[in-house]
Structures are given as C-alpha cells and as structure tokens.
Amino acid sequence: MSMICSFLQVVGGLGLSWQMSFGILVLLYFYSHYFFASGAAHIGAMFTAFLSGALVLSFLSNLMGGITHYGIGSAPVFYGAGYVPLAKWWGYGFLISVVNIIIWLGVGGIWWKAIGLW
Structure with a gap:
C-alpha cells in the first residue's frame, strides 16, 4: 500500500492530466503482475490497495455535498x-x-x- 501511495504522490506532482494519470495507474496495475507468482497473489496484493483509494474517494464524495x-x-x-x-x-x-x-x-x-x- 505504501508503494502505491508513494507512486500516487509522484504522479500527482508531475502535473499530468487525469487521463494520463489514470492510464499510468492502469498500466502499473496490469504490468506489476510480472512481480507476482500468481494471479491470486497479484489481485490480493494490488486490487485491495487500489480499491481502498476508490472507497475513500467515494466516502468523501458523500460528505462534500454540504x-x-x-x-x-x-x-x-x-x-x-x-x-x-x-x-x-x-x-x-x-x-x-x-x-x-x-x-x-x-x-x-x-x-x-x-x-x-x-
């Protein structure tokens, strides 16, 4: 998780468009499979970190209305x-x-x- 957070900070600091940042994240998730022995290990390690970020954004989206x-x-x-x-x-x-x-x-x-x- 800390590797993903560090990566997101680097990507955010580059001043890239959201499309480019999203593309980098998608490719990071896809090609990081080279570092895992199985699909289950890859999904178990990486998907949770990405999903956690999405959940935090969705929770905060509910709070910002007021x-x-x-x-x-x-x-x-x-x-x-x-x-x-x-x-x-x-x-x-x-x-x-x-x-x-x-x-x-x-x-x-x-x-x-x-x-x-x-």
Missing part, C-alpha cells in the same frame, strides 16, 4: 430559505468538513486498525 449552497440537490432549497447567509454557509461548511475528515480519516482509520482492516 460545504457549499449548491453542493447537493437539497442545498439550494435550504439556502433559499434565507436562514444562513452565504459567507456563514461556506464557513460552516468548511468547519464541518474539517470535523468530518477528522472523524472519517482519523477516528475511522484508528477503528479500521482496531478491527484489522488496515
């Missing part, structure tokens, strides 16, 4: 009621996003470690 007044379908209705000014909405959204990230990645990471997922 940080702006247009983030999810119901947000404009709540904002349109006029109870919260725009600047406060964005400020509260940022504050809650920090709390959510601490809970999901911090406390959640500790929990995953406790139950043996990480």
Whole structure:
C-alpha cells in the first residue's frame, strides 16, 4: 500500500492530466503482475490497495455535498430559505468538513486498525 501511495504522490506532482494519470495507474496495475507468482497473489496484493483509494474517494464524495449552497440537490432549497447567509454557509461548511475528515480519516482509520482492516 505504501508503494502505491508513494507512486500516487509522484504522479500527482508531475502535473499530468487525469487521463494520463489514470492510464499510468492502469498500466502499473496490469504490468506489476510480472512481480507476482500468481494471479491470486497479484489481485490480493494490488486490487485491495487500489480499491481502498476508490472507497475513500467515494466516502468523501458523500460528505462534500454540504460545504457549499449548491453542493447537493437539497442545498439550494435550504439556502433559499434565507436562514444562513452565504459567507456563514461556506464557513460552516468548511468547519464541518474539517470535523468530518477528522472523524472519517482519523477516528475511522484508528477503528479500521482496531478491527484489522488496515
């Protein structure tokens, strides 16, 4: 997993387009099979790391809807009621996003470690 994270940091620092980065990741996954004795070993080692990254992105996608007044379908209705000014909405959204990230990645990471997922 740490090798994948290191690779993602390098790819991210190159300033490549998402298509090029995705292509590199696909080729990395495909051709890394040369380093494994079997398909099961390759899939067991690499797929989990790639899937974990995708799951984290999907979890965070659920949390980011409330940080702006247009983030999810119901947000404009709540904002349109006029109870919260725009600047406060964005400020509260940022504050809650920090709390959510601490809970999901911090406390959640500790929990995953406790139950043996990480």
